Amino acid sequence: MSAVLADMSKTERAKTETSKTIAPATSKAIAPSKGGRPWTFYVLAALFVAYVLALYGPMFCIYILSFQDIRGGLVFPMKGHSLHWFVDLFTQVRTGDVKGSFDRSIKLAVIVTIITVVVSFLAGLGFRRRFRGDTIVFYMMIGSLVAPGLVLGLGTGLLFQALGLNASWYTSALGAQLSWTLPFGVLVMFAVMSRFNHAWEEAAYDLGASRWQSIWLVMIPVLAPGLIAVALFGFTLSYDEFARSLQTAGSLNTLPLEIWSMTLNVTSPSLYALGTVTTIVSFIVIGASLGTIVLIQKKRGSRAKR
Amino acid sequence: MKNDRGDIELAGVCKSFDGVTNVVDGVNLEIADGAYCCFIGPSGCGKTTILRMIAGHEDPTAGEIVIGGQNVVGLAPVQRRTAMMFQSYALFPHLTVRENIAFALRVRGQSKADRLRAADAMIEKVRLTSFADRLPAQLSGGQQQRVALARAAITEPRVLLLDEPLSALDEQLRVQMRQELRRMQQELGITFIHVTHTQLEAIALADLVVVMEQGRIKQAGPAREVYAHPRDRYVAEFMGGQNVLSGRVEKVNGASFTLAQAAPDGIEVPLQARPTVSVGDKVDIAVRRDDVALVRPGKELPPGCTTSLPSRVLAIEYQGYFVKVMLDTVPDDEFVAYVPEKAFFADPFTVGDVVMATWATGSALPLA
Numbered sequence: 286m287s288a289v290l291a292d293m294s295k296t297e298r299a300k301t302e303t304s305k306t307i308a309p310a311t312s313k314a315i316a317p318s319k320g321g322r323p324w325t326f327y328v329l330a331a332l333f334v335a336y337v338l339a340l341y342g343p344m345f346c347i348y349i350l351s352f353q354d355i356r357g358g359l360v361f362p363m364k365g366h367s368l369h370w371f372v373d374l375f376t377q378v379r380t381g382d383v384k385g386s387f388d389r390s391i392k393l394a395v396i397v398t399i400i401t402v403v404v405s406f407l408a409g410l411g412f413r414r415r416f417r418g419d420t421i422v423f424y425m426m427i428g429s430l431v432a433p434g435l436v437l438g439l440g441t442g443l444l445f446q447a448l449g450l451n452a453s454w455y456t457s458a459l460g461a462q463l464s465w466t467l468p469f470g471v472l473v474m475f476a477v478m479s480r481f482n483h484a485w486e487e488a489a490y491d492l493g494a495s496r497w498q499s500i501w502l503v504m505i506p507v508l509a510p511g512l513i514a515v516a517l518f519g520f521t522l523s524y525d526e527f528a529r530s531l532q533t534a535g536s537l538n539t540l541p542l543e544i545w546s547m548t549l550n551v552t553s554p555s556l557y558a559l560g561t562v563t564t565i566v567s568f569i570v571i572g573a574s575l576g577t578i579v580l581i582q583k584k585r586g587s588r589a590k591r
Numbered sequence: 592m593k594n595d596r597g598d599i600e601l602a603g604v605c606k607s608f609d610g611v612t613n614v615v616d617g618v619n620l621e622i623a624d625g626a627y628c629c630f631i632g633p634s635g636c637g638k639t640t641i642l643r644m645i646a647g648h649e650d651p652t653a654g655e656i657v658i659g660g661q662n663v664v665g666l667a668p669v670q671r672r673t674a675m676m677f678q679s680y681a682l683f684p685h686l687t688v689r690e691n692i693a694f695a696l697r698v699r700g701q702s703k704a705d706r707l708r709a710a711d712a713m714i715e716k717v718r719l720t721s722f723a724d725r726l727p728a729q730l731s732g733g734q735q736q737r738v739a740l741a742r743a744a745i746t747e748p749r750v751l752l753l754d755e756p757l758s759a760l761d762e763q764l765r766v767q768m769r770q771e772l773r774r775m776q777q778e779l780g781i782t783f784i785h786v787t788h789t790q791l792e793a794i795a796l797a798d799l800v801v802v803m804e805q806g807r808i809k810q811a812g813p814a815r816e817v818y819a820h821p822r823d824r825y826v827a828e829f830m831g832g833q834n835v836l837s838g839r840v841e842k843v844n845g846a847s848f849t850l851a852q853a854a855p856d857g858i859e860v861p862l863q864a865r866p867t868v869s870v871g872d873k874v875d876i877a878v879r880r881d882d883v884a885l886v887r888p889g890k891e892l893p894p895g896c897t898t899s900l901p902s903r904v905l906a907i908e909y910q911g912y913f914v915k916v917m918l919d920t921v922p923d924d925e926f927v928a929y930v931p932e933k934a935f936f937a938d939p940f941t942v943g944d945v946v947m948a949t950w951a952t953g954s955a956l957p958l959a
Contacts, residue, residue, distance in 0.1 A: 484681035487648055492695035492746065493669035502698070506685045 344564070351557035359552060370558040382543060383559060389454050390540035391566075394523040396455070397462050401519030402512055405470035409478040410504075430468035434528030437464060442532035453535040461529035466522045470515045477511030510578040517574040521567060596659035597749035597782035598624040599645065604654035606640050606806075614640050616806035617654070622799060624659075627776050627783045629793035632803035632829070638786045639754055641803075645784060646675040646752045659749060674743035675752040679759060680735050682727035688738050689714065689723045695746045709745060716778075717741045732760045733768055740772075744779060751776075753785045757792060769795060790830050794818050802826050823959045824875045833877040834926050835958070840872045847952070850874060858898045860955045868957070875958040882954040883928035885916060885946045887938070895951040902926065904944045916940065920948050 350357070354365030374383060412419065429437070441461045445452045452458070485507065489499035505512070527541040534542055540563060547556050599622040606615040615637040622628045630638040643649040645656055647668040655662050663671045682691050689710050690697075696706035714723050717737040727735055736756060743751055756772065757765045773796055776783045787793055793800050794814040801811040802825075809829075810822045821827035827835050838850040841857050848868050849857040860876050868874060884893055892899055902918035909915075914935040920926035928948060940946060 482679070482681065484677045484679060485683060488675075488677055488681040488683070488742075489694070489698075491646065491648070491668045491675045492698065492742070493667075494694075494698040498698045502694075503683055507683070509685075 347557045347560045348564070351554055351561045353554050357554040359554065359556075370553065370555040371562070373553070373555045374558045374562070382538065383540075386538045386540045386543035387563075389537060390524055393454055393459060393462070393539060394520045396459060397466055397523035398516050398519040400463060401466045401470040402516045404467055405474040405515050406508075406512060408471045409474035409508075410500075412475065413478065413483070426468045426471060429464045430472075432464075434465065434526075435531065437461060438529040438532040441529070445533070451535060452533055454530070454537055454539055457533035457535065458530045458539065461533040462523050462526050465526065465529055466519045469518050469522060473515050473518055474511065477508055477514070481508060510581050513574050513578050513581075517571060520570055524567065524570075525563075595749060596624050598622060598659060599750065599782065599784075600655075600657040601641070601645075602655040602657065604641070604644065604651045604656060606637070606644060606649060607652045613652070613806050615644070615651070618806075618808055620801065620808060620811060622782060622784065625780055625782055626798045627773065627796055628785065628799040628801065629797035630784065630786045630801045630803060631788065631790065631793040632809075634788060636803040637806040638801075638803050642675075642752050642754055642784060642786050645750065646673050647671050648675070669746070671750075672746070672748050673750045673752060674746050674748035676736075676739045676743050676754065676756055678754045678756075680727075680739040682735060682738055682742070684727055687724050687726055688719060688730070691727065691738055692742045692745055694742065713741045713745050716744075717775075733764050736760070736768055737771070740775060744775070748781060750782045750784065751779070753783065755786055755788070757787070757789075765792070772796065794830075802829060804829075819879070820956065821877060821958065824877075827875075827877045827958060832880055834880055834883065834920075835875055835877050835924055836921050836926075837873060837875045837924070840868055840870050840874055842870060843868055848874075848957075850876060858900075858955065859952050860957055861953055863957060877956045877958055878950050879954060880927045881913070881929040882950045883926075884949050885928055885930060885940065886949060888945055888947055890947075892947070892949050893951075895953065896949040897952045898955075899947040899949040902946055902948045904940050904942050904946060906942060907940065918946070918948055 346361075349363065350359075350361070351370055352366050352368070353363055353370065354367040355369050356364040357370065358364065412423075438461050441457050441464075442452055445457045450456065481504070485503055486499055489503045494502065525541055526539075527545065530539050530542060538546065544556070544559060544563075547559070599620075601618050601620045604615055604618045605613050607613045618637075618641060630641060632638050640649060644651050645658075647663070647666060647670075651664060656664050658671055658673070668675065683694065686694065689707060692713050693706040693710035696709055701709075711720075711723065714720055717740060719734060719737055719741070722730060722734060727738065730738065736759075739756075753772070757768055760768060769792060772783070772785070785793075785796065794817070797814050799811060800814050800817045802809045802817060804825055810817055810826045817826065818830050818832065821830055821833060824835050824837075827833040836850070836858070838858065841849045841851045843849075847859050847861045849859050851857050858876070860874075862868065884896070886892060886899065888901065900920045902920040904916060905919055906917040907914060908917075910929075912932055913929045914932060916928045916930055916935075918926045918928065926948065
């Protein structure tokens with residue numbers, strides 16, 4: 286009798302056990318812990334902190350050191366704090382042609398941005414349908430992306446020399462930079478275009494829109510966030526481009542080239558001040574672009590609402 | 592003077608995308624002005640291609656498309672005065688409901704005040720006034736469909752083309768929007784051409800049902816004609832509601848012939864529209880599923896029934912007002928009886944029962 290009872294209790298226990306395993310899968314996590322978070326959380330968090338430190342630490346060294354006072358040197362420890370080296374940067378001539386090169390870099394970046402956006406958009410339109418030789422065009426484009434920048438710049442410089450043209454930042458350097466920004470822009474554009482529903486274009490045509498109207502009133506507004514992303518790529522890639530510009534900028538330097546030459550002969554924290562200023566410019570451009578995209582998205586309401 | 596006639600004639604229309612196979616293969620059809628026409632067929636049968644050719648989004652490889660007496664091949668949609676409602680509606684995501692509807696007027700260069708006034712009138716017609724400033728993404732499927740309808744209708748087209756307009760909606764809404772489409776069609780008084788792959792949708796809506804297969808029209812006619820009098824096996828099976836049986840003609844006797852089948856005496860079929868039947872021909876016949884009566888063996892057949900086929904019940908499905916009884920009556924084809932609920936439960940069958948499937952002789956239909 287008791288044996289039967291024991292048997293029954295055994296089956297009962299088996300039952301509860303199975304129901305336990307079937308019940309919420311979350312309680313059976315890989316790393317169980319007593320309340321709170323599993324230990325894996327802390328491992329991953331530590332890894333993430335290390336990653337962020339490695340990513341931003343070097344930059345912050347530069348930024349911090351640029352705020353020293355007049356006794357400041359090129360290495361830690363920090364000597365006082367002031368804006369001395371920023372003033373120095375814009376007043377002293379011997380540090381190099383910072384203002385001129387900054388000017389040129391911005392102008393060049395704007396030109397590169399405009400050309401990149403226009404050409405990428407047109408390429409996006411062109412690649413909507415397959416055409417003869419489309420794969421060849423595509424791979425040639427990727428080819429210029431993977432070609433070593435220094436070699437490509439050198440070749441561009443040589444080509445200009447052979448043709449008897451003067452290398453300058455707005456001719457040869459522009460070309461060399463475009464060989465870098467265009468493939469990037471086109472690749473981003475492909476990703477953007479893949480989300481464009483061609484029925485929108487057909488609907489515009491059906492409602493009587495001309496080709497121009499359907500591009501202007503439908504395609505560009507719908508693709509606007511993507512076009513801004515392409516512009517952002519074009520600008521930032523050009524603004525800090527070094528390898529391709531080195532042999533093609535001619536006698537007047539762009540900003541990255543100027544900074545590089547300064548590292549060779551300037552031995553004051555004004556070099557770091559320059560780094561801080563250019564970073565601020567970059568962040569303003571990125572912030573403005575992302576802000577515009579967010580604004581457009583917000584205006585259109587969230588798709589996920591429903 | 593504007594030509595407002597929306598009658599359509601397709602004459603020998605062919606379309607080939609690769610130059611080898613015809614997606615649409617010599618289609619001839621006349622659609623009356625103000626008709627509601629449904630093209631129906633499985634996917635890939637060319638129905639959407641026909642719609643797009645009428646709309647002016649594809650050019651036919653051969654043949655003529657005549658709208659209101661005018662050959663429109665090569666004309667833009669606006670010149671044809673057709674408007675299309677796309678399958679997923681293709682509403683412009685960056686424009687509000689009002690701007691979407693006013694789009695056609697905007698590209699025509701109408702002033703902002705004029706076009707917004709016209710758009711608001713149209714918005715009222717489709718009962719979306721409180722949603723006028725919303726973006727498409729903030730609307731439900733049914734509301735989006737109404738916007739698409741209004742956007743197409745504001746151009747005052749002669750013909751409205753709808754590409755599977757209800758396929759994006761759930762079942763209940765589909766039935767509701769179906770009525771709304773019909774109401775709009777009557778209100779606008781223009782020709783609607785509607786592409787669908789749902790039989791119920793087609794017969795519920797259309798004045799003219801066009802059944803297609805592989806680029807050809809299999810049958811075109813009023814809904815009831817296509818459903819109750821299918822011309823051939825394909826139409827009968829595609830439209831549903833019919834049992835199709837085939838067999839050899841055993842003897843021809845005046846107004847009817849006898850089909851050799853599992854039944855001991857063969858199946859008697861009235862000749863009707865098929866005058867040329869001779870002994871030995873292989874013939875398909877159709878019997879409506881709701882015309883089939885089931886009788887227990889040994890019992891007397893209902894009046895008017897001469898044929899009875901012994902069958903075994905394979906499966907039973909309760910459908911509400913009727914019961915679907917699946918039988919093994921004929922070896923190769925499905926055979927189903929729709930028995931009214933009350934009749935079935937007066938003497939319910941169970942799976943495996945042997946029954947006699949019978950029908951009034953006059954209701955059997957010979958197929959082409």
